[in-house]
Amino acid sequence: MARYWLYAENQYDNLNSTIERITRFAWDNRLEAGQTTLGNVSAQLDGNEIKGDPDAWVVFLCFWHHPSVLWDFMMAAFEAAETDDHYQKIATNLAEHLLAHYGSAIPNVEKLAQQNDDFARMLTGAWRHRMSDDVWARLRLIQARVPNPLPSMIPVEKGINYMSDSLSEFDRKNANKGRYLPDQNGVWSPRSELKDLDAGCD
Structure with missing residues (x-):
């Protein structure tokens, strides 16, 4: 998640879903992440009205975790x-x-x-x-x-x-x-x- 927050920015906005963006990012950066891990990251980004935005997820993290x-x-x-x-x-x-x-x-x-x-x-x-x-x-x-x-x-x-x-x-x-x-x-x-x-x- 940290690497995605730092590096992804808007380069995957053309993809339709969070799981697609996460998966493509992991593939492009040769990250060793299984489908379960990618699914968990995607679920966090899609929850709590975050709507796939990693910056919004970090704000949520800071105030609630x-x-x-x-x-x-x-x-x-x-x-x-x-x-x-x-x-x-x-x-x-x-x-x-x-x-x-x-x-x-x-x-x-x-x-x-x-x-x-x-x-x-x-x-x-x-x-x-x-x-x-x-x-x-x-x-x-x-x-x-x-x-x-x-x-x-x-x-x-x-x-x-x-x-x-x-x-x-x-x-x-x-x-x-x-x-x-x-x-x-x-x-x-x-x-x-x-x-x-x-x-x-x-």
Whole structure:
């Protein structure tokens, strides 16, 4: 799914169904995917009013799926990425959402950015969105260390307060705004089970 999201774009719009487009993409790219896998991907793209649009499926993923699923999909896309446009797409559609709605993931992001220069460079394409002050400051530290950032990176000179006046006090103070929250052991559970408390970033 990640590779299809990054690479397919509109090149298969002439085909009539999602399963046809998925199958043709797998064939053209010599992907080892059986009919069951292709059928499952097609079913996901055709469900929930997504109508075969992989971008719409990613939006659905971000808002409704468990943060570990979002992380895994982001990593699959990152592994498949080959161009700056791919990195930008991942930063804008996945990294921004993850850090804005599940900011307690920032230690994992920091750790991987230290280990992988390409991952850190991808993160330079992320803007603030709804990130808390703490998460945004920590992301900016990652971005500032990248010698060749993506062209879209907000210049370091703008500081960590850039765009802060456009956010609510709730957004600025709360790292986690999604449907799941981490408990004291760092395990993500539905927000309703944790009484709507923000467990913080660390």
